[in-house]
Amino acid sequence: MSRSPLAIDTIYLEPAAEASPRGQEILARFPQARRIAVPSHWNIPDLHGNAGSAEDWLRIKRSTLVLGVKKGLGLRPNGRSAHFIAPSSSNGCAMACAYCYVPRRKGYANPITLFANTDEIGHAIARHAHRQGPLPAPDQIDERSWVYDIGENGDLSVDALACDSVRDLVALFRGLPNAKGSFATKFVNPDLLAYAPEGRTRIRFSLMPERVAKVVDVRTSPILTRIAAIDDFVRAGYEVHVNFSPVILYEGWEADWRDLFRVLDAGIGAAARAQLGAEIIFLTHNAALHAVNLRWHPRAEDWLWRPDIQETKRSEGGQENLRYRSGWKGRWLDRFRRLLAAELPYCRVRYAF
Incomplete structure (x- = not known):
């Protein structure tokens, strides 16, 4: 069993979230936490805009929770x-995780923000699924169902x-036949x-070689x-799949992944x-995140920051990120897939990037 990564002593909260049933449920789980009212979960200067938070990265993630209301309920x-x-x-x-893309948008701190209106989120998903009807034909994502x-x-x-938001979402899909x-x-929670x-519900356990994970997968389950x-x-x-993610390139990466595939094969x-x-999914990095990481976890950047084999590419969201050079990445991906096919021939690849 994995040790809990939460020891909440501070909760920033929107008034509407505090007044909701889910908000009350969350607050009841952390009755000793200090509560700080904020107008918006997305803009908390003491948290997201505080450059001094970078050195306090781990404490904030362990001890701080934000409680808000999700405004946009669209599906894309x-x-x-x-x-x-x-x-x-x-x-x-x-x-x-030192490579996480979410803090690239939030700034200097990135603790959990929980949304109190998960009932509205569930209704939006159900309405959308009902409009879709049956999946027309099997595809790389699933053979029979629309996957959300x-x-x-x-x-x-x-x-x-x-x-209990996750429990409610699992129950929602139990009742959606299509x-x-x-x-x-990256966390094993036996409650699920x-x-x-x-x-x-499909759960995807993210995996990478252990010696890399020990450095870049911080505060996760081994x-x-x-x-x-x-x-x-x-x-x-559950339908259980795996994410080989992120694939980080370094001297000896193929041997490490071969060992991991063999451990996986023996373990299931x-x-x-x-x-x-x-x-x-091969690594995507970002110069701004690199700068933040250097302030709280510079060892991770020895693995992640490789400008000699990376190039700048604009993402779908408009950010400039670093990815492995396109000409070489295709060759490395092909080598990875051939290695996987040799060691785990029963493991089908649904998506590779």
């Missing part, structure tokens, strides 16, 4: 990991420590085993713990193998 097409990106029930995370990513901006396994929820996680997903949980989650009724049973799918 994806076509990669999922068919649609659902409105997020949270934003930010108590863990501190419900955890784009956080880690729902950690959010479940603070409220739709399936999906989220990636009691949610009875009945095959309608890689071996994530692998050991896969069979339990399959038995509990026949039922997990029969339904296993994977996403392969």
